[in-house]
Amino acid sequence: MPNKPNKYGLKIYALVDAKSFHVVNLEIYPGKQPPGPYALSNKAFDVADRLVAPISKTNRNITFDNWFTSYPLMLHLLKEHILTSTGTVRKNKREIPKQMLQTRNRDVHSSLIGFQKDISLVSYMQKKNKVVLVMSTLHHDNKIDSTTLEKMKPEMITFYNQTKGGVDVVDELCSNYNVARNTKRWPIVIFYAAINSIIIYKANNNCSLPRRDFLRDLGLGLISEHLQNRKNNQYLPKELRKRIQDHLGESSKEPPNKVARSIRRCKICPTKKDRKTKYVCYKCNCYICMEHAFFTCENCTRSQDE
Incomplete structure (x- = not known):
């Protein structure tokens, strides 16, 4: 897409809540598919009809841009899905009256509004020789938003501006934490940002x-099971095992390092024997050979100490 900042990538159609930015539905654009079960229409009417399925007949409003907006689609959403809609309109649509497109002899910030039974159309003179067209099945009056002061924008225009940014915000959230590398495995490219999960978490925990x-x-929670399995590998380097235990919040269970002792002459044996040993008495810490040593169990050792 040469007009986009990121010209190459995967194109996704999204249905997003305009306030919480919760992603309700997604559809990846696959291009033209061969005949079969996956051959679906990529027309704006059919894409919108599939996307709104989760919220059909809920009396919500859908705001979309001029690629989706059409007279047949808006009436279809209203009658079949019980959903109102608002969107900008391309000037080449056949259903637009010529009077709505004229800019000669019109004042800047002036508006022309047309009404039918179920749909309204406004032509707003944004600046000289430029009009903005917005169609809506939600608005049925010619009210002007008083907060726009001298610009005198109709409420249809301000409502569209307030609710149009859901998809753009989600795109920005995804790009901020996009850690996917250059890969041909498209599921890795798609699954890189958790948006819905944090929205639900904050709502449930009020934090x-x-x-x-x-x-x-x-991320650590998703890989915890893999870390548990890898930690039990007996050939895993000690440093790596310690890092895994730190991530899992476990204490290190590595055996203590053996204390290297020097080899010296037994203190009890005669000097002429020159008998060397590495063992020491646990009380006096003197070097003794195995001939002069005796062994006790741990219980006997504890009772002697007491």
Whole structure:
């Protein structure tokens, strides 16, 4: 897509909540598919009809851009799915009256509004020789938003501006934490940002958590089972095993290092024997050979100490 900042990538159609930015539905654009069960229409009407399926007949409003907006689609959403819709309109649509497209002898910030039974169309003169067209099945009056002051924007225009940014915000959230490398495995490219999970987590726990910390904890949670299995590998380097235990919050169970002792002459044996040993008495710490040593169990040793 030459007009986009990122010209190459996977194209995704998304249905996103405009306030919480919760992603309701996604559809990856696969291009033209061969005949078969996966050969679906990529027309705007059919794509929108599939995307709104999870919220059909819920009396919500759908806001989309001029690629989707059409007179037949908006009436279809209203009658079949019980959903209102608002969107900008391309000027080459056949259903637009010519009077709505004229810019001559029109004042800047002026509006022309047309009404039918179920749909409204506004032509707003944004600046000289430029009009903005917005179609809506939600608005049925000519109210002007008083907060826009001298610009005198109709409520259809301000409502569209307030609700159009859901998909753009999700794109930005995904790009901020995109850690996928250059790969041909497209599932890895798609699965790189957890947006819905943190929204649901914050709503259920009524808390404020930085997204970076949540993604770190989520990533460690997803690999915890793999780390548990890998930790039990007896050939794993000690440093790597310790790092895994730190991530899992476990204490290190590595055996203590053996204390290297020097070899010296037995203190009890005669000097002329020159008998060397590495064993010491546990009380006086003197070097003794095995001939002069005797062994006790741990219980006897504890009772003697007491």
